[in-house]
Amino acid sequence: MSDTPKNNFDIDVVITWVDGSDENHAKKLEQYIENKDSLSLKGFVTRFNQVNEIEYCIKSIYKFAPYVRTIFIVTDEQVPDFLKNDSKGFYHNVRIVDHKTIFSGYESYLPVFNSNSIETMITRIPDLAEHFIYFNDDMLLINKTSVSDFFTSEGNPVLRGKWLGYESSGLKDFLKKIGLKKKRVSKLTYKQMQENIAKILGFKKYLKLSHTPISMRKSVINTYFERHEEVMVNNIKHRFRVPTYFMIQSLGVHLEIQNKTFRLHKNFQLVYFGSSDKALWWIRHKLLSAEKDKGKLFLNIQSLDLYPQEKLNYILNWLDKILK
Numbered sequence: 001m002s003d004t005p006k007n008n009f010d011i012d013v014v015i016t017w018v019d020g021s022d023e024n025h026a027k028k029l030e031q032y033i034e035n036k037d038s039l040s041l042k043g044f045v046t047r048f049n050q051v052n053e054i055e056y057c058i059k060s061i062y063k064f065a066p067y068v069r070t071i072f073i074v075t076d077e078q079v080p081d082f083l084k085n086d087s088k089g090f091y092h093n094v095r096i097v098d099h100k101t102i103f104s105g106y107e108s109y110l111p112v113f114n115s116n117s118i119e120t121m122i123t124r125i126p127d128l129a130e131h132f133i134y135f136n137d138d139m140l141l142i143n144k145t146s147v148s149d150f151f152t153s154e155g156n157p158v159l160r161g162k163w164l165g166y167e168s169s170g171l172k173d174f175l176k177k178i179g180l181k182k183k184r185v186s187k188l189t190y191k192q193m194q195e196n197i198a199k200i201l202g203f204k205k206y207l208k209l210s211h212t213p214i215s216m217r218k219s220v221i222n223t224y225f226e227r228h229e230e231v232m233v234n235n236i237k238h239r240f241r242v243p244t245y246f247m248i249q250s251l252g253v254h255l256e257i258q259n260k261t262f263r264l265h266k267n268f269q270l271v272y273f274g275s276s277d278k279a280l281w282w283i284r285h286k287l288l289s290a291e292k293d294k295g296k297l298f299l300n301i302q303s304l305d306l307y308p309q310e311k312l313n314y315i316l317n318w319l320d321k322i323l324k
Contacts, residue, residue: 197246
């Protein structure tokens with residue numbers, strides 16, 4: 001990865017990560033969770049479990065986004081194994097940022113065990129560039145990208161999404177009742193976290209994001225929170241998810257829309273795996289098709305830890321081939 005960006009402004013990457021198999025983390029989680037039965041539910045523990053996605057994520061950034069200056073991994077007193085073993089300093093652009101650092105002044109809300117709270121504070125990372133891209137650890141790049149895939153020449157974010165109206169809770173309940181909508185462990189859905197902040201900002205509809213990296217600007221978020229500290233506090237004060245929570249990514253996106261400082265890209269350019277139930281032949285076909293389509297930039301595989309071993313081996317071998 002080059003230390004010198006190929007554009008006229010620095011671009012960083014921020015990734016939130018947790019190793020749920022870490023004994024200290026598990027003890028901390030058990031100490032604070034009220035419903036101990038949740039610890040045996042796949043839909044709950046998959047948020048904390050990992051199968052080394054973070055290493056693949058960072059390797060993909062190194063290979064396909066060499067213009068990135070620094071990659072910040074936000075975590076709770078943890079370091080990924082591949083960084084611990086990096087004796088040659090290959091990952092010299094990667095920095096670990098602890099929750100205590102970004103929650104400075106708000107330490108009373110720690111520890112937290114939901115990504116929404118943690119993401120809310122990422123713009124408080126020391127030395128974070130004004131322009132940055134937010135990744136979940138299960139988001140990867142699979143083809144060469146350029147700065148213009150994320151920011152315009154003026155530095156405005158390139159957004160990927162589609163406009164949707166709000167979904168009523170009555171409709172959700174009805175669809176669940178007749179079996180057309182899955183009941184979830186969490187009462188908070190990906191869509192709802194986006195709807196919540198759009199409503200707070202006064203939008204009549206919202207731009208629905210998908211599971212792609214999100215282009216963001218630090219000053220836009222920080223300025224809003226300086227004026228609306230109560231909104232920030234309401235989004236960090238619970239250790240686990242609550243129905244009122246919102247996505248910081250969606251906050252940034254809708255603020256840019258209000259300011260008319262964005263470019264909308266309607267094609268998500270995404271290869272998405274939402275379920276481990278798909279047959280192995282389907283997985284093979286989808287990944288091989290993605291390999292041939294240079295227009296696909298992003299790969300997101302939800303809950304990779306839930307995949308049966310044969311499917312998991314195939315996916316990881318494919319990633320090894322793409323990222324070598």
